[in-house]
Amino acid sequence: MSRIGKAPISLPDKVEVSVSNGNLVTVKGPKATLTQQIDQDLKVSIEDGTLSISRPTDQKRHRSMHGLYRSLISNMVEGVSTGYTKELELVGVGYRADNQGQLLTLSLGYSHPVMFAVPDEVKLETITEKGKPPVVKLTSADKQLLGQIAAKIRKFRAPEPYKGKGIRFKGEEIRRKAGKTAAK
Numbered sequence: 001m002s003r004i005g006k007a008p009i010s011l012p013d014k015v016e017v018s019v020s021n022g023n024l025v026t027v028k029g030p031k032a033t034l035t036q037q038i039d040q041d042l043k044v045s046i047e048d049g050t051l052s053i054s055r056p057t058d059q060k061r062h063r064s065m066h067g068l069y070r071s072l073i074s075n076m077v078e079g080v081s082t083g084y085t086k087e088l089e090l091v092g093v094g095y096r097a098d099n100q101g102q103l104l105t106l107s108l109g110y111s112h113p114v115m116f117a118v119p120d121e122v123k124l125e126t127i128t129e130k131g132k133p134p135v136v137k138l139t140s141a142d143k144q145l146l147g148q149i150a151a152k153i154r155k156f157r158a159p160e161p162y163k164g165k166g167i168r169f170k171g172e173e174i175r176r177k178a179g180k181t182a183a184k
Helices: 060-081 143-155
Strands: 016-020 024-028 033-037 043-047 050-054 084-091 096-100 103-107 114-117 123-127 135-140 166-169
Touching: 016 043, 024 060, 033 060, 050 060, 060 143, 084 143, 096 123, 135 143, 143 166
Parallel strands: none
Antiparallel strands: 016 024, 024 033, 043 050, 084 135, 084 166, 096 103, 103 114, 123 135
């Protein structure tokens, strides 16, 4: 029994949700407009400022789709009303981040700078303060796209367990390992 799928989604004042033929859900808000194709078997109903999803049977496939699509629509509603933010820290000597528009340039200890073009749906900002590691701040209404872009940037230099150098999410704890002990 999907407890996530049963929970109704309350719609904020400035958010409009419409369901077109073929179960295409469109969510419009002050930040953006997002669309998601929903499984044909599920039924989406909007009444009195709440959105609910129902499934036809208790088959395993229907139960799993019920919770999945409810979460996706909930993320869309929150994204178009408040938005999402992810921050990445560059920890390491000489690691730098700079952006020109939507082009992110990273210096990560390689022989060349790493260039990454960020999609227009994601707002990019780099923050450099003296005495603190550089920060790449990503903001978007689409939670899936934001997470995917942040993961791609992190993959350029994932944090390593011995010195802790690399690109990490802000507040992420890196499990450290002890290095080799000195020979006696």
